[in-house]
Amino acid sequence: MTATHQGVPTTGAPFRAVRHLPLFLAGLAALALCVAASLALGARSVSPSTVADALFGDAHGRDALVVTGLRLPRTVIGLAVGAALGVAGAVAQAVTRNPLASPTTLGINAGAAFAVVVAIFALKLDSPAQYVWFACAGAAGAALLAQAMARRAGDIDPVRLALGGTVLQLVLLSWTSAVMLMDQRTLDDARFWLAGSVSGRSLDVLLPVLPALVLGLVIALALSPALNALALGDDTAQSLGVPVARIRLAGGVAVVLLAGAAVAVAGPVAFIGLAAPHLVRPLLGGDHRLLLPGCLIAGPLLLLAADVLGRLVIRPSELEVGIVTAFLGAPLLALLARKVTR
Amino acid sequence: MTTADQLAAHGLDLRYGDRLVVGGLDLTLPGGAVTAIVGPNACGKSTLLRGLSRLLAPAAGRVTLDGADIHRMSARALALRMGLLPQQPVTPEAITVEALVRLGRYPHQRLLSPWSAADQRAVDEALERTGTAGLRDHPVDQLSGGQRQRAWIALALAQDTELLLLDEPTTFLDLRHQLDVLDLVAALHAEAGRTVVMVLHDLGQAARYADHMVVLKDGRLAATGAPADVLDADLVKSVFDVDCRVIPDPETGTPLVIPKAGAVRHSAVSA
Numbered sequence: 001m002t003a004t005h006q007g008v009p010t011t012g013a014p015f016r017a018v019r020h021l022p023l024f025l026a027g028l029a030a031l032a033l034c035v036a037a038s039l040a041l042g043a044r045s046v047s048p049s050t051v052a053d054a055l056f057g058d059a060h061g062r063d064a065l066v067v068t069g070l071r072l073p074r075t076v077i078g079l080a081v082g083a084a085l086g087v088a089g090a091v092a093q094a095v096t097r098n099p100l101a102s103p104t105t106l107g108i109n110a111g112a113a114f115a116v117v118v119a120i121f122a123l124k125l126d127s128p129a130q131y132v133w134f135a136c137a138g139a140a141g142a143a144l145l146a147q148a149m150a151r152r153a154g155d156i157d158p159v160r161l162a163l164g165g166t167v168l169q170l171v172l173l174s175w176t177s178a179v180m181l182m183d184q185r186t187l188d189d190a191r192f193w194l195a196g197s198v199s200g201r202s203l204d205v206l207l208p209v210l211p212a213l214v215l216g217l218v219i220a221l222a223l224s225p226a227l228n229a230l231a232l233g234d235d236t237a238q239s240l241g242v243p244v245a246r247i248r249l250a251g252g253v254a255v256v257l258l259a260g261a262a263v264a265v266a267g268p269v270a271f272i273g274l275a276a277p278h279l280v281r282p283l284l285g286g287d288h289r290l291l292l293p294g295c296l297i298a299g300p301l302l303l304l305a306a307d308v309l310g311r312l313v314i315r316p317s318e319l320e321v322g323i324v325t326a327f328l329g330a331p332l333l334a335l336l337a338r339k340v341t342r
Numbered sequence: 343m344t345t346a347d348q349l350a351a352h353g354l355d356l357r358y359g360d361r362l363v364v365g366g367l368d369l370t371l372p373g374g375a376v377t378a379i380v381g382p383n384a385c386g387k388s389t390l391l392r393g394l395s396r397l398l399a400p401a402a403g404r405v406t407l408d409g410a411d412i413h414r415m416s417a418r419a420l421a422l423r424m425g426l427l428p429q430q431p432v433t434p435e436a437i438t439v440e441a442l443v444r445l446g447r448y449p450h451q452r453l454l455s456p457w458s459a460a461d462q463r464a465v466d467e468a469l470e471r472t473g474t475a476g477l478r479d480h481p482v483d484q485l486s487g488g489q490r491q492r493a494w495i496a497l498a499l500a501q502d503t504e505l506l507l508l509d510e511p512t513t514f515l516d517l518r519h520q521l522d523v524l525d526l527v528a529a530l531h532a533e534a535g536r537t538v539v540m541v542l543h544d545l546g547q548a549a550r551y552a553d554h555m556v557v558l559k560d561g562r563l564a565a566t567g568a569p570a571d572v573l574d575a576d577l578v579k580s581v582f583d584v585d586c587r588v589i590p591d592p593e594t595g596t597p598l599v600i601p602k603a604g605a606v607r608h609s610a611v612s613a
Binding site (some may be wrong): 097099222225226228229231232233235236238239240241242243281285286287 | 396397426449507
């Protein structure tokens with residue numbers, strides 16, 4: 001890179017946002033494409049014109065019913081869950097100052113899933129609307145545990161935190177399986193949900209978790225300037241006037257609300273939260289005022305792309321989105337861990 | 343003389359867990375001056391700086407800024423008056439020099455208030471002053487040690503505080519860059535009238551660049567005052583366990599510590 005020339009306009013905040021506008025627009029365009037694909041593609045593919053007709057009420061055939069009755073809710077839920085997980089991942093990485101952190105690698109998704117399965121077993125719950133607060137409680141428990149385990153090791157080592165979180169995740173998954181095996185009904189109710197899927201849910205499922213999701217998003221976006229300062233280390237952040245402990249707590253609450261809401265609706269969908277920030281950072285940089293909105297686009301983009309892929313690979317049957325993301329996300333984690341330890 | 347920006351410790355105890363690192367310290371750091379905190383390794387220099395800057399809560403006693411307890415101020419209120427450069431700050435991946443320095447404006451901004459002309463002016467001035475304006479679009483993690491340290495000082499300058507605390511700002515730098523950083527600090531003091539408190543390792547540099555010296559030994563105050571009054575052979579012997587002569591620095595006339603030959607390590611004395 002060459003030295004800056006004198007007289008180049010100083011990069012003020014508004015200028016900076018404008019500079020990134022094309023990228024945001026490109027992201028939105030890509031997301032729109034994914035939405036279109038998600039509405040059109042599947043076991044029974046529908047032409048784009050029929051999709052348009054179905055959406056605007058001019059078609060009433062079987063195809064139209066598939067679009068409006070099944071794929072539209074599925075796509076909307078995918079957008080919401082992807083956004084929640086993407087932003088949760090970015091906040092988790094900022095708060096722990098660890099590029100390997102995410103709702104999956106910190107065991108937060110697994111904690112939420114475990115709490116929900118226990119609730120299904122013990123309290124005979126049967127709808128995602130009832131899951132949300134259990135999911136948040138489980139997410140919070142796992143988040144605290146992962147932090148405590150990492151803190152015992154003295155200085156928090158990024159790989160160690162992710163490793164501890166992954167171990168926690170495995171333990172929670174095995175407990176979850178144990179609870180499910182205790183009772184046939186729990187097994188039936190939870191198995192499909194637990195694979196991580198956005199299909200077979202109506203929009204009614206989304207409504208009850210919306211408050212948690214929106215609250216989590218608002219907290220996350222409000223924190224973004226403080227997260228920028230936090231990236232400079234606790235000492236510098238504190239001397240810049242950031243109440244570090246409080247910001248970290250608020251960030252944790254945002255992650256728990258977002259991950260809890262996502263898990264309640266779709267079950268644990270792995271690696272969206274890990275991948276989205278890493279996809280956005282090379283494009284927009286590390287400024288959280290850009291990164292979080294970027295993840296708001298990248299999260300749904302990744303989730304819908306994975307969901308559509310899952311519908312196409314073994315047609316006419318389909319893979320749950322959670323299985324697709326786990327399949328694609330595991331190598332990504334290995335890659336990132338290599339990069340971090342280097 | 344009562345000056346503003348006077349930082350003081352009153353019966354200050356600082357602990358890490360059970361370990362008392364700084365004990366019963368009473369200290370006044372003159373406002374408008376450059377103070378150097380010196381002492382042997384593990385004497386509590388950096389711990390004292392952490393205590394003075396609120397990074398470490400005192401186990402007993404108080405730290406006051408112009409009489410007000412800094413632990414009763416809000417984080418932001420203190421950040422508007424006191425900047426700090428930690429010994430090993432964390433550099434976020436791929437952040438540019440200007441983006442780093444802009445973060446120094448954090449305490450001046452509100453959530454929805456836009457980046458103001460005053461903010462930009464402070465950033466530009468900090469970059470100019472530290473000679474990093476030409477590097478503003480460079481990633482910080484690709485700079486040399488000296489350039490990086492200047493970028494971090496620029497961040498602390500952009501914060502625009504009357505009081506600046508620096509924890510060993512010259513560690514890991516070669517002599518040229520050490521002098522650059524210290525000259526920069528001296529200029530800040532001389533031109534902008536800032537109060538500077540820094541932890542230093544080198545007694546000669548401390549004597550050259552500081553108006554006021556705080557000498558610590560085992561977490562206790564060994565001596566405090568102007569370098570010329572404080573630094574003598576007896577003090578160096580008692581604090582650092584080094585036999586030496588103290589002569590006037592041929593360049594500046596400030597005290598210069600010259601260790602005696604062969605007497606530093608008895609086992610090293612040749613027959």
